Amino acid sequence: MQNAAILTVDDDPSVSRAVARDVRRRYGDRYRVIRAESGPSALDALNEIKLRGEQVAVILADYRMPQMNGIEFLEAAMDVFPLARRVLLTAYADTDAAISAINIVDLDHYLLKPWNPPEEKLYPVLDALLEAWLATPAVTMPETKVVGHRWSAHSFTVRDFLARNLVPYRWLRADEAEGVRLLTAAGMSEADVPVVITTDGKALARPTEADLAAHVGMATTPASDLYDLAVIGAGPAGLGAAVYGASEGLRTLLVEQRATGGQAGQSSRIENYLGFPDGVSGAQLTDRARRQALKFNTELLTTREVVGLERSGSATLLHFGDGSAVTAHTVVLATGVSYRLLDAPGLADLTGRGVFYGAAATEAPSCSGEEVYIVGGANSAGQAAVYFSRYARKVHILIRGEDLTRSMSQYLIDQIEAIPSIEVHPRTEVVGGEGRDHLERLILCDGRTGLTTAVPTSWLFVFIGAEPRTDWLGDVVARDGAGYVLTGSDLLADGRRPAGWTPSRDPYHLESSMPGVFAAGDVRAGSVKRVASAVGEGAMAVSLVHRYLEAR
Ligand SMILES: Cc1cc2nc3c(=O)[nH]c(=O)nc-3n(C[C@H](O)[C@H](O)[C@H](O)COP(=O)(O)OP(=O)(O)OC[C@H]3O[C@@H](n4cnc5c(N)ncnc54)[C@H](O)[C@@H]3O)c2cc1C
16 A cells, blocks of 8 residues: 555664564554654654645554553554554563453464574464554545534434444534534535545435444445345444354355444443453453454344344345345344333434434543433443543432442442442432433432433433344244243253254254354343353354254
8 A cells, every 4th residue: 555654663773674574574564663662662653744735554663662662662653553553562571461462452463482483483473464554444444424413313323333333533513613614615504414425525415324333434335146144234243243153154244234343342441351451441352353354254244134034935134224124044133132221201302413322432522521320230330330431520329229239240340439430329210311402311220219400511421131032033033021032951841843944853952943053142032231241152053053044
């Protein structure tokens, strides 16, 4: 890529020269290879590149350097070029430090010195990192701009959609000079906002999510009409199924109605997922999982909702919302759950204009210095409280119960107790919301006294549990009373197989009442509502898919 750089930094001049020489030999015709001999001088070089408006694709940093070690340098480098891929060069004795760097600086790779022969140890790593870097939307499309109103639900939806799909964008208010200038340049006015200006200069007035997806480079139409495996929903379970399915040679289609990552993508910090001792943000985990699925040739469709399943011979027809359909030999239902809405007068009209469901991380910087209210006592509410406390003057957690102990993990309770700006209000409910163009005050009710009070605030984030949105499945697969998909032995009432079941065997463990259609993750009746179990079930569903295909 013209003008993009690969930067290497090592304090040992001979090693520094050797790395740069090997990198230049293979990539010198396509990338500028820049060499530095200390962290501070490498940072100067990065800042200079930034000022020139150029890109950095990969940074290779030695771990043991005086002044600033490799991890400290990469952490600072992330602020300048967050999308550059990061590699730490280490001696064998430093592998522990390298492993901890995976979390601290979201390291892409650590490379043991010496890396000879580079054809085996260095180039395959750099090839993969450069390929991933080039596939990052922000690299090929430097800047998408969104012009809108601060308190517009549609403007929020657009920003939330772009953020959750990891599309970098610049947000400009329609009443600030730069916003006005852009609207004028696009021949539009405030009446057209939200306006999205894509990197190729197209201006989209009030775009739908499907318009946005198509214009920021996401696939929305299937390339084929027949797949071995169709996975519905790209949360952790769906991504897990897609990675295992595609890597094991199945032609795999992954269909997502909104944004990859599902609920996990909204988590500010997942602390209990195996392999991430320092936690990982939902966005990081999603980015990695999505890249992994795409690497194995999963076909990912975004903004496509599956609205029906139908048996078609030995395969299954998936119907989309626009009337089109694809066929798949097997299906994994990984549609998870969605937030339950808070039912109190005034709130519905203010949704997206001060009332938000889920963490709505895009809004956090706007809460700076303000009072934020969070409803809910489970881990998702706790994580959000910790996250918003970095911005807000005060975060109030409203819960119906006496305390958090029954609903929240102890590690989060401990974190909350240690943050003075978070206050927990037991036995308190929101009974109303008021405001003209956005939320201005909440009406709270004290469950002990029944007294109501009005509190001024523009921010309410709701986490009151979730339910499966499986109505679209109708009677095609058996569901429990709450709508969760029944699988395996749960389908055998008194030892009898489900109505209409044709195979001469019982349903496999994650198989639904429709043979060849499996369920994984939160949507499955009896599942553990966790990222790890969703990923595990996604992987397990694929092994059952193989068993199903072999036995047909
Ligand atoms: C804020 C928050 C924080 C959390 N923190 C943690 C944590 O720290 N640790 C932990 O273990 N768990 C955590 N969880 C729970 C965890 O995220 C879920 O258990 C996990 O995401 C479930 O994965 P899933 O793939 O089954 O479903 P989901 O993540 O719900 O994903 C389902 C996907 O399917 C899509 N979809 C739904 N219907 C359709 C359709 N008809 N067509 C196409 N696509 C469809 C949805 O848009 C969604 O993207 C958290 C949850 C939240 C909300």
